[in-house]
Amino acid sequence: MNAKLADRIATVVFYVIALLIIGILAGLIGFILVRGLGVIDWHFLTSPPSTITAGGGVAPQLFNSLYLLVLTMLITIPLGLGGGIYLAEYAKPGKWTDILRLSIEVLSSLPSIVVGLFGFLVFVQYTGWGFSLAAGALALTVFNLPLMVRVVEQAIRSVPREQREASYALGVSKWQTITRVVLPAALPGILTGTILSAGRVFGEAAALMFTAGMSSPMMDFTDWDPTSLSSPLNPFRPASTLAVHIWKINSEAIIPDAKEVAAGASAVLVLAVLFFNLTARALGRWIHKRMTSGS
Amino acid sequence: MENRATSQWATELLRPDKKQRRLELKGRLMTLVSAWVIILTLFSLLYFIASKGVSTFLFDGVPLSQFFSSEWAPTGTPPSFGTLPFIMGSFMVTVLAAVISAPLGVGAAIYMTEIAPSWGKKVLQPVIELLVGIPSVVYGFVGLTVIVPFLRDVTGGPGFSLLAGVLVLSVMILPTITSIAVDTLQSIPRSMREASYALGATRWQTISRVLVRTSLPGLMTGVVLGMARAFGEALAVQMVIGNADNMPTSLIQPINTLTSVITLHMGNTVPGTVYNDALWSMALILLLMTLVFIVLIRWMTRRGEAR
Numbered sequence: 001m002n003a004k005l006a007d008r009i010a011t012v013v014f015y016v017i018a019l020l021i022i023g024i025l026a027g028l029i030g031f032i033l034v035r036g037l038g039v040i041d042w043h044f045l046t047s048p049p050s051t052i053t054a055g056g057g058v059a060p061q062l063f064n065s066l067y068l069l070v071l072t073m074l075i076t077i078p079l080g081l082g083g084g085i086y087l088a089e090y091a092k093p094g095k096w097t098d099i100l101r102l103s104i105e106v107l108s109s110l111p112s113i114v115v116g117l118f119g120f121l122v123f124v125q126y127t128g129w130g131f132s133l134a135a136g137a138l139a140l141t142v143f144n145l146p147l148m149v150r151v152v153e154q155a156i157r158s159v160p161r162e163q164r165e166a167s168y169a170l171g172v173s174k175w176q177t178i179t180r181v182v183l184p185a186a187l188p189g190i191l192t193g194t195i196l197s198a199g200r201v202f203g204e205a206a207a208l209m210f211t212a213g214m215s216s217p218m219m220d221f222t223d224w225d226p227t228s229l230s231s232p233l234n235p236f237r238p239a240s241t242l243a244v245h246i247w248k249i250n251s252e253a254i255i256p257d258a259k260e261v262a263a264g265a266s267a268v269l270v271l272a273v274l275f276f277n278l279t280a281r282a283l284g285r286w287i288h289k290r291m292t293s294g295s
Numbered sequence: 296m297e298n299r300a301t302s303q304w305a306t307e308l309l310r311p312d313k314k315q316r317r318l319e320l321k322g323r324l325m326t327l328v329s330a331w332v333i334i335l336t337l338f339s340l341l342y343f344i345a346s347k348g349v350s351t352f353l354f355d356g357v358p359l360s361q362f363f364s365s366e367w368a369p370t371g372t373p374p375s376f377g378t379l380p381f382i383m384g385s386f387m388v389t390v391l392a393a394v395i396s397a398p399l400g401v402g403a404a405i406y407m408t409e410i411a412p413s414w415g416k417k418v419l420q421p422v423i424e425l426l427v428g429i430p431s432v433v434y435g436f437v438g439l440t441v442i443v444p445f446l447r448d449v450t451g452g453p454g455f456s457l458l459a460g461v462l463v464l465s466v467m468i469l470p471t472i473t474s475i476a477v478d479t480l481q482s483i484p485r486s487m488r489e490a491s492y493a494l495g496a497t498r499w500q501t502i503s504r505v506l507v508r509t510s511l512p513g514l515m516t517g518v519v520l521g522m523a524r525a526f527g528e529a530l531a532v533q534m535v536i537g538n539a540d541n542m543p544t545s546l547i548q549p550i551n552t553l554t555s556v557i558t559l560h561m562g563n564t565v566p567g568t569v570y571n572d573a574l575w576s577m578a579l580i581l582l583l584m585t586l587v588f589i590v591l592i593r594w595m596t597r598r599g600e601a602r
Contacts, residue, residue, distance in 0.1 A: 003497045010499035014410045017402035018419055021473075024466060025422045028429065028437060035440070082329025090326055100330050103337040109520075109585050110340075111527025113554055117561070117578050118340045121347060125566075142336055149333065173315045175322035196428070203430025206529040210561065243432045247530050250439055259440070266436050273428045 029270060036267020039260050045268070048218075049245070054257040058265050060216040063232055064133070064239040065202055065272075068212065071137035071235060072201050076144045077194065083145070084152025084190075089178055108146035115143045116207035124211055131238035136212030140201050147200070151193025155186035188291065192284035199276030203269055205243035213238035214248050242269050341582070348579025351376070351572040362576065367540045369570045376573040380542045382580065384552040387457060387543045388532065389525040392464035397518045399465075400472030401507075407473075408480040409502055420477075427470040435534035438463035443535055452547040455537030460552070463531050468521035475517030479510045512599030516592050523588035527581060529554035553577045 043057060050056035083104075091097040119139030129135055159182050167177040183190075216239050220230040229237055240248070242265055249255075249262045351357045357376055364377035403423070407415030442462050447454030483506055491501040507514070537549020538559060557574050564571040 003500060007497035007499040010502070011410060014402055014406040017399055018406045018411075018415070020399070021403050021419065021426075021469065022422050024469075025426055028433075028466075029425075031437060031441065032433065079329045079332055082326045083333055086326035086330045090323060091330075100334055103334045106586065106589060107333065107337055107340075109523055109589055111529065111554065111581055111585065113527065113529040113557060114344065114578055114581050114585070115340075117557070117575070118343055120561075121343045122339070142340070145333060145336070149329075173319050175319040176315070178322065199428050203428070203432070205430065205432045206558070209558070214562075243430050246432045246436055247534065250436060250534055262436055263440075266433050269430055270433055273430065274425070277425060277428050 029274075032263070032266050032270045035263040036265075036270075039264030040267060044264055049261070050255060052255060054255060056255060056257075056261060058242060058245060058261070058268065060219055061240050061242045061245040061265070062268065063219075064212070064216060065241040065243070067232065068133055068136050068140070068208075068239065068241060069198055069202050071133060072140040072144060073194070073198060075137060075141045076148050076197075079141070079145055080148025080152055080194075081190075083149035084156060085178060085183075087149065087153045088156035089174070089182070104146045104149055107142065108150070110143075111206075112143055112204060113206040113210075115139055116210040118142065119207060120210035129236055131211065131213030132236045133212055133239045134235045136208050136239065136241075137235070139207045139211040140204060143204065143207050144197050144201050147197045148194065151197065152186075152190055155189030155193065156182055158189060159185045184291070188284045188287040191287060192280045195276050195280035195283065199273045199280075202276065203243055203273055205241070205247050208241055208244050209247070212241065212244070214240050214244055216240045242272075344575070344579055344582050347572070347575040348582075349576070351569065351576040355569045355572050357569065357573065362573070365542055369573065374569065376569065378553070378573070378577055378580075380540055381551050381553045381556050381577065384457070384536070384543050384550040385526055385554065385584075387550075388460045388464060388536070388552055389522050391457075391461040392468055392525045393518055393522045395461065395465040396469045396472050396521060397514075400469050400517065400521070401476050401514055403469075403473045404476030404480055405502055405506075407477055409498065409506070423470045423473050426466075427474075431467060431528060431531040432534075434463055434467050435531035438531065438535040446547065450547045453537060453549055455535060455549045456547045457536065457543050457550050458546040459535040459537075460532045460550075461546075463535055464525045464528060467528065467531060468525050471521040471524055472517045475520060476510075476514050479513030479517070480506060482513070483509055512595050516595045516599070519588055519592050519595065523585060523592075526584055526588070527554065529558045533558045553581055557581075 043055075045057060045062060046059050047055075047057035048060055049058060087097075087100070091100070116139055119135055119142065123129060123135035123138045124131060127135070163181055163185060164177055167181045168174075172180070217237055218230060219232045220228075221232060223231040224233055225231050226233040226235070228234060231237075246262050246265045246269065249258050249265070253261075255261065351362065352359060362376055363379055363382075364375070365379040366375040366377040367380060368375045403419065407419050438459060442459050443454035445454075446452065446456060446459055450456075450458075487505055487509065488501055491505045496504070532552055533555035536552060536555050538551055538555055539549040541548060541550050543550045557577055561571070561574050564574065
């Protein structure tokens with residue numbers, strides 16, 4: 001075959017590959033939503049799961065996922081900001097910076113199940129907490145921190161150097177330059193990355209099986225005392241999340257509508273992740289427009 | 296008097312304010328603390344997993360030769376803890392997933408950068424990013440609900456199988472390979488393409504003989520990263536692989552991987568028993584494989600830069 005024919009065949013093949021990938025995503029999300037949306041209603045979202053009969057919901061798992069996300073981000077964001085600022089502004093080429101970059105690379109490559117097992121050893125057994133939201137949040141911090149650091153560093157590095165130099169020329173100190181000039185300019189990128197990492201945290205399961213646990217004690221939503229065991233705000237109670245719940249139902253459940261509950265929970269999970277994804281983009285765009293007074 | 300006043304004023308101006316200096320130090324200290332938290336986290340993780348992982352050999356008396364044998368009978372008499380079937384399972388599922396995903400991922404990247412750049416940016420890039428965001432447990436659920444029944448119908452086997460695991464993982468790692476391939480192809484100077492076109496080459500000739508050859512180290516880096524992710528995946532694999540302690544010899548046969556065994560049994564064994572320690576040793580293998588993948592990636596990256 002001649003060169004022109006090979007060129008046309010190759011072009012067709014590339015188009016087919018592209019369409020195949022789009023088809024995979026559309027099929028995946030379409031399947032999840034079609035199977036799951038029929039299950040989701042107010043009752044499903046607000047009632048606890050049942051262990052034997054049909055008709056259970058996912059209220060505790062949904063709340064736990066959101067609460068765990070909040071706890072994780074409360075820990076991850078300051079550390080991520082600190083690490084990102086250090087790498088972008090203070091780190092000098094040398095041995096310790098190399099070790100730090102290698103550490104971030106290794107941590108971001110670790111299988112989440114290994115992170116979960118580490119969390120099990122340290123935050124569950126060593127601390128004596130047992131399975132708890134706090135252990136889960138710390139394990140997810142290990143899982144999420146490298147991504148946050150990278151996101152922050154990249155956002156800061158993308159700020160034009162001239163803005164820093166203008167600030168220095170006015171006699172402003174380095175730290176004030178960072179906090180008042182560089183960080184505001186980097187905010188859109190930081191925010192987008194943070195929200196995307198939140199979606200990742202929300203959907204994580206393997207790291208949580210061994211740290212936050214796979215069951216939830218009965219929660220009393222009228223009790224908001226964080227030290228009470230039945231309070232939803234207690235960070236030291238064991239907690240099953242949506243993602244862990246999906247796995248557990250598919251692996252072990254004996255309820256007659258296990259497939260339907262799993263489909264509904266999967267749909268909720270995917271919708272939440274899509275929400276994080278689209279919000280991250282929209283918010284990034286909106287803030288960028290506001291801060292640059294663009295049209 | 297004027298000279299003294301001027302001198303004093305200049306001195307005051309040039310001396311940084313005490314408050315400023317304190318702020319500077321505090322800020323720098325905060326960032327340094329964050330950096331050290333990261334380093335300490337890594338080293339404590341390595342320490343804990345490694346010390347737990349070697350217990351099987353140092354304290355439980357299981358010889359390495361048995362641990363890497365193919366006889367897994369943890370509750371047998373006498374018990375045997377051969378993990379070779381799971382190691383082979385993990386490698387098989389990883390390599391086969393990469394075999395499927397690499398051409399698709401690289402093909403998609405070529406499409407996005409060379410065939411239809413504007414449409415690729417607008418449509419395919421968000422698609423890839425959304426695929427990254429889908430939780431692995433959802434991939435597992437879809438695999439369990441769609442792929443397993445499909446394979447059961449097509450092959451007449453149980454459906455739960457090595458092939459099911461391969462298909463699920465290949466979709467999961469596709470975005471990783473594609474994203475890195477896109478970055479790699481975009482970093483090739485435009486002048487190389489233009490030189491090729493100037494000599495009368497077709498687009499496919501330019502792609503296959505200039506671009507792919509030039510960016511091969513970068514493309515391979517993406518594939519290895521994808522393999523690292525596939526090797527470490529736990530839940531999505533466990534849900535579709537069948538969880539049978541077989542040596543993987545057939546695509547349509549159920550098997551186990553290191554991650555699926557750990558997932559299933561870590562919570563059901565008593566801490567401190569040999570069985571439990573063996574599971575920790577498997578976790579150590581996972582950790583070591585991660586380090587191997589990173590070394591491989593760094594070596595390929597360096598080799599790419601040396602070109």
